[in-house]
Amino acid sequence: MSKDVKTPMLDDLEKGAWPSFVKEIKKAAKRSNTAHDLLGILERSYRDKVTHWKHGGIVGVLGYGGGVIGRYCDLPEEFPGVAHFHTVRINPPSGFFYTSKAMKELCDIWDKYGSGLTNLHGSTGDMVWLGTQTDKLEPIFAEITAKGWDLGGSGSCLRTPSSCVGMARCEFSNIDTMSICHTMTQKFQDELHRPAFPYKFKIKVSGCANDCTAAVARADMSIIGTWKDNIRIDQAEVKNLAKSMNIQEEVVDMCPTKCMSFDGSTLKINDKDCNRCMHCINRMPKALRPGKEKGATIMLGGKAPIVTGALMSWVLVPFMKLEAPYDNLEALIRKLWEWWDDHGKNRERIGELVDRMGMRSMLEATGLPPVPQMVKAPRTNPYVFWAPGEVK
Amino acid sequence: MSKDVKTPMLDDLEKGAWPSFVKEIKKAAKRSNTAHDLLGILERSYRDKVTHWKHGGIVGVLGYGGGVIGRYCDLPEEFPGVAHFHTVRINPPSGFFYTSKAMKELCDIWDKYGSGLTNLHGSTGDMVWLGTQTDKLEPIFAEITAKGWDLGGSGSCLRTPSSCVGMARCEFSNIDTMSICHTMTQKFQDELHRPAFPYKFKIKVSGCANDCTAAVARADMSIIGTWKDNIRIDQAEVKNLAKSMNIQEEVVDMCPTKCMSFDGSTLKINDKDCNRCMHCINRMPKALRPGKEKGATIMLGGKAPIVTGALMSWVLVPFMKLEAPYDNLEALIRKLWEWWDDHGKNRERIGELVDRMGMRSMLEATGLPPVPQMVKAPRTNPYVFWAPGEVK
Amino acid sequence: MADKPKRITDLGSPDYNKFLPPVIAKNYGKWKYHEYINKGVMKHVSETGDELYTVRIATPRLVSTDYIREMCDFSEKYSGGYLRWTTRHNVEFFPAKEQVDGLVADLKKAGHLVGGIGYGISNVVHTQGWIHCHTPATDASGVVKAVMDELHEYFTTKTLPARVRIALACCLNMCGAVHCSDIAILGIHRLPPKVNEATLANQCEIPTTIASCPTGAISPNPATKSVKIKSERCMYCGNCYTMCPSLPIADGTGDGISIYVGGKVSNARGPARMSKLVIPFLPNNPPRWPETVKAVKHLVEVYAQNAKKHERMGEWIERIGWERFFKLTGIPFTYQHIDDFTFARDTFRMTPTFKWE
Amino acid sequence: MADKPKRITDLGSPDYNKFLPPVIAKNYGKWKYHEYINKGVMKHVSETGDELYTVRIATPRLVSTDYIREMCDFSEKYSGGYLRWTTRHNVEFFPAKEQVDGLVADLKKAGHLVGGIGYGISNVVHTQGWIHCHTPATDASGVVKAVMDELHEYFTTKTLPARVRIALACCLNMCGAVHCSDIAILGIHRLPPKVNEATLANQCEIPTTIASCPTGAISPNPATKSVKIKSERCMYCGNCYTMCPSLPIADGTGDGISIYVGGKVSNARGPARMSKLVIPFLPNNPPRWPETVKAVKHLVEVYAQNAKKHERMGEWIERIGWERFFKLTGIPFTYQHIDDFTFARDTFRMTPTFKWE
């Protein structure tokens, strides 16, 4: 254990009502030199107002190209415990359900080889084990796989897919989000572990347009459950709810397509006009339920701003039936990857490639027909391209 | 007069209820060889489905760089009458009011030197005299100036400004559109006749947000009348109108800011929320009138799509009082031109320059403060620029 | 030289005040309200109590001096010798109340179309086409005549849910406010320019020509002292031809018409907005362009049947959604409808909320 | 080699089915409706009549194995040994109805915050900051702790007109859904990278480094076998540093925090949308970032006072207009608010309709 360091600034963050990450580091620091030196170097960052982590190097486990983020500090002499401070990404179960037994097993492994600190979860959804050394990676890998766990993604590959809780606990879910997430993870193991794409690719699955996994904002492929038929209405429950809420103001007036009406006792929906935004169902879950002809809208392109500006996913397939084993979805994803592989530049996300090359190239490659649902509105500019055969 | 030509296709366009331009050409053709050969060459275009006009050359009158568009046909032997077919742009009076006396004088000049065909008006608003020869230009110029007329703009200069009818006939007008248009035309005679800008610059003036001169769509500087205080309501007239129209549905429900209410007899407007869109006033001109504190919103940048895509003008100055002689407006325009001159590339409209360089450079040069009215919303991307002095 | 009469220049526009009818000069800035009498006649009432009648007729925009003289004669007989043109190429007269009916009758007798006021279709803003320009992809006046022969009743008698502004531009330069029209008829090329290698070096500055291309399709061809065009990059905008006559782009087969809808200029109810592509191509079929006439008429009729009162075409489409619009009109949705130019991303539907059709 | 035990690979994610509480396994896909009991407890009812109770608590996201073991203990005592993490880093337990109160009491006693359900502020999605990353412009966990110490009551008891999702990213890479959050706290640099000429040639590929710059600010410097940066072009995105360690961009003075608001992800009522810049810069002031805490609190309070029920922050702002938002919050509008990046034109107000303030 390195020399004792004073951490007055961090100590201040032990106070207050919100759970304190400093307390957590201190707990781990009791057992782990790595966690202890993390405190020291973090306090230094608080003083200097800059990070003390250097660019990571490539570290990992045999046969995998990802799953570990290499990290080294720039003050290794002062803080030898964090000279190496790699993170290990563990693929969580879909839906983030655990048993205490499984969790404790994982904790044992981590206490043995690492800082004892984790993020539950990382923003992508991995269990992020923070702080270990290069020589511990293979042992960690051997122990987790022995318990049935595997690494998640990092680098230019498929990243660990994730989903909302879906049918496990949500009455709104139109698709089996956890099953889709799990199945895709299993089908694409090679793409997940061995980076061979132009850049990263993320898949997220939400059971309805509430998008509780923020798929549209942060997944290249966003799968959003929806339905084709009519919202199911329980008029007795409507009457009941009318006693405790203002249905006209809170529901009917807020419907974006103005397709509802309420006469004080019966609620009517013109389902042809409904865009399945979920607002009315959210407000009256006892009275309203999504329809029965369920499936998903498949959307493409979501990502953070680097470098041409953030994108949210847009509609690629308005409606796809999704039933295990989801071969239709797999086929579509493979076709998209093939097209991206053929045309994408290094570090170009698939959404940026569509943005650069135009939707047509991608649609032709995947065999998807152009449909008005793909766009908010048709083009305003007159710079229309015609393929050679089209002009006659 | 050249040999007689058959024009079966054009003849067909003499039929039908809508006024026929072919009839007009034929009328002129009775007197003018130029008009006669125009029929011939136009029929040829109808057959070939391509134009028979070549790229224009630079022709004009002494000391002016614009006002005439040179034009030559590609079949001069066959149609000698249109070998030269230049157009002359005459600056109309603001508001397009004429006396028959003045019009007839102009017709006399045109019959003497040209085809006798005109566009009333061109899209920019000029009287467009279609079809004369190079040697007629100086005589035309001498005769029109003798009668008090002048050429309009063409080329990289200020184009002929135009305005809606405004206070002359419209109760909605918040500014004296015709006076502003006329005054700017007179102040900027040099800039109008002697192209010295990076590209064309257009000014259009509308008295209210109905924008009857389509200023926002087609003028680099769009001046739109508006008011700062409250809409004037005549409640007696409201009650009257309530008998013949559905005020709730046609007015209150269609107000974009939802700032109106009507209880069946009194109409209330929350003027703080009103964005002065004009809809309610349009529907109830007898009952509602714009406020009394009048002025204009000054907008910048409107233009057609060549080459980066069309722009509509955007808010530059939310409110400017406009009273003759409009020195404040003149000063602003001159400052904008100066900045454009300093930075604009050849054939770069001022809106495109702002688009390329960012609003800040233009605002700093003109001394205008940044205000939220300039944008629909603040930026979403994080690529924020800081000037050296700002970081400390 | 000293003897030459001084050349008059820089007069600018004549003072409009001398062209104003007396009732207008007197009530300038004092108008209080207006009333539509019918589609061709309206009345403005002043704070002074004075009334102004306006009678409006359609013009073909391309007119002879004979036509102007005829208008002048009408104005002398019925309007004190005063007349006016509107921003959409119509003529307006200002008869006294008791002269209105006589004027209207006389105008009609002479074959003129009285109308254009209120909710319907006013005159078509358009451009030169084959009459005078060197870059058109279609004619202007002819297409307008063919379309309005079919729709003229919307000028004279029939009403619509709101104004429908039709405009035509014969090439992508879009002279006129075509890009913000309820219905925009736009001439387009669909084949890249041909390079006239023989004349190019003489007629054109090569760097300027290369720079003129928005998509970077043009590159130098030092061998021929000319340029090369990468046809798969060309979007047929014609800007290179504007800069260089040796790159003609017009082509009998390639050229034709495309239709954009849903734009508007006024800010009433909602902001001005641009027109959007709905029919990517219709052939040039002079003299009556039947495909274009049919398409425009169909658009007007579907709108008339479905829009709510006061709802402009674009407002109607936005309310029902573009997916419904394509369904209702039966127009097929194609690759061309999807923007793929610089700002395309803003048009992508970044939400799973839409209608099935 | 042959003796080595076979290495297990490509297991993927463990089958979630083995982690589901029995009541969930039984009622999977059969849930009918839910009810909020209070901000920390909700009930889901199945078509089978079964009920599922969920109790939720906040976590600091960065946790020790001790913490996880503590959670496991709670789950064993009250939740059959099952527990779950939400997509926003909260822990959920599934007690039987009669266990709910005991669990809640025990959790509170141990100092945990029970809450996060319904309309209020749930956990903050955030990133690594100075804990683990090489590119941050601010810390993550520390800022979040400081902000939530101030706002924790919106997690536990106080409600708001709708959900307010706060997220933090420590650099422009924006790990997390920061760009679509009601309130986004974003670490930013404001000074260009410094060129470490001594190491660059060794550490970096020059063409890739040059290509990484979105604004073309980087050019080769053949003299030093390194690169030059045109500082007036640099937007401090840090992408070059990601590609090349010899271009460090972090700077104690230049770095700090900016605040974006009005984004959301759900499509309820209106489509998902991006957050917009409202406070261009606040200094890094560890350990409690008082300026940032104050700003976020102020934004939440102004929203709470003014928004209508069910109206997310962005929906509220869009209803009242950004001009009114700046007035109500007292935040000054500056050059920085006006977009000047590639797609800026779409943000310009192309209509004269707006509010005075």
Ligand code: SRM
């Ligand atoms: C650990 C994590 C943040 C966290 O604290 O949770 C993270 C950490 C890093 N991200 Fe991230 N990203 C993480 C989720 C995200 C997300 C959110 C998501 O996946 O849902 C995003 C936004 C969505 C997206 O992918 O666009 C995200 C967008 C980025 C970007 C920008 C990518 C872009 O195209 O705009 C970069 C930059 C890059 O790839 O070079 C980046 C790069 C990085 C790097 C590798 C730094 C770098 O420049 O190389 C960070 C390593 C930090 C470290 O040392 O631990 N990270 N990153 C998240 C992964 C944990 C996990 O596996 O669960």
Ligand code: SRM
């Ligand atoms: C005559 C007229 C069309 C008409 O039939 O009315 C016209 C005719 C031409 N316009 Fe135009 N423009 C005319 C009003 C417009 C307008 C409308 C307006 O001014 O309100 C526009 C759209 C607004 C704008 O300025 O953006 C317009 C946008 C263009 C453009 C595209 C400019 C751009 O920045 O996108 C060009 C291309 C160019 O400048 O090279 C252009 C170029 C041309 C040229 C000079 C052709 C060329 O490529 O050099 C045309 C000459 C035709 C001829 O031989 O007669 N014309 N042009 C209009 C002028 C008459 C007048 O003075 O009253």
Ligand code: SRM
């Ligand atoms: C005469 C003219 C102005 C001029 O200086 O020449 C004019 C005159 C009037 N306009 Fe206009 N507008 C005129 C072109 C326009 C234009 C420009 C254009 O079409 O190129 C527009 C914008 C069109 C657009 O949005 O695309 C225009 C949009 C309006 C509107 C807004 C309509 C809407 O709801 O969107 C009103 C208000 C209304 O109709 O209720 C209006 C109202 C009026 C009123 C009622 C104003 C008044 O109180 O006098 C005038 C008679 C209207 C009528 O003709 O039905 N005027 N008006 C123009 C007649 C053109 C023509 O011959 O048809």
Ligand code: SRM
């Ligand atoms: C547990 C969780 C899913 C999961 O797989 O983990 C979840 C669960 C539920 N969400 Fe969610 N949402 C969860 C993250 C999200 C997210 C994602 C995020 O915040 O990153 C969103 C999108 C946020 C956004 O728009 O920015 C989200 C937007 C919603 C909405 C739409 C809110 C709106 O009106 O905009 C609803 C419907 C509602 O609130 O009426 C909803 C409704 C629900 C319901 C009521 C669904 C149900 O019937 O079970 C669940 C309980 C809500 C609650 O906690 O108040 N959930 N929900 C996530 C809990 C996160 C947390 O710990 O706080």
Ligand code: SF4
């Ligand atoms: S996205 Fe929809 S289905 Fe999934 S948890 Fe949220 S509300 Fe339920």
Ligand code: SF4
């Ligand atoms: S889901 Fe949305 S659009 Fe459909 S009826 Fe309900 S509120 Fe309206």
Ligand code: SF4
């Ligand atoms: S723009 Fe306004 S003021 Fe001018 S004519 Fe039209 S309605 Fe009247």
Ligand code: SF4
């Ligand atoms: S002018 Fe427009 S925004 Fe103002 S009250 Fe009238 S309809 Fe509403």
Ligand code: SF4
């Ligand atoms: S639109 Fe094009 S072709 Fe037509 S007049 Fe204008 S420049 Fe010429």
Ligand code: SF4
């Ligand atoms: S027509 Fe336009 S896109 Fe094609 S080569 Fe010429 S300038 Fe380029």
Ligand code: SF4
């Ligand atoms: S947001 Fe930036 S600094 Fe923070 S973890 Fe992600 S890459 Fe690192």
Ligand code: SF4
């Ligand atoms: S920080 Fe970004 S903008 Fe600045 S030089 Fe590096 S890559 Fe270019």
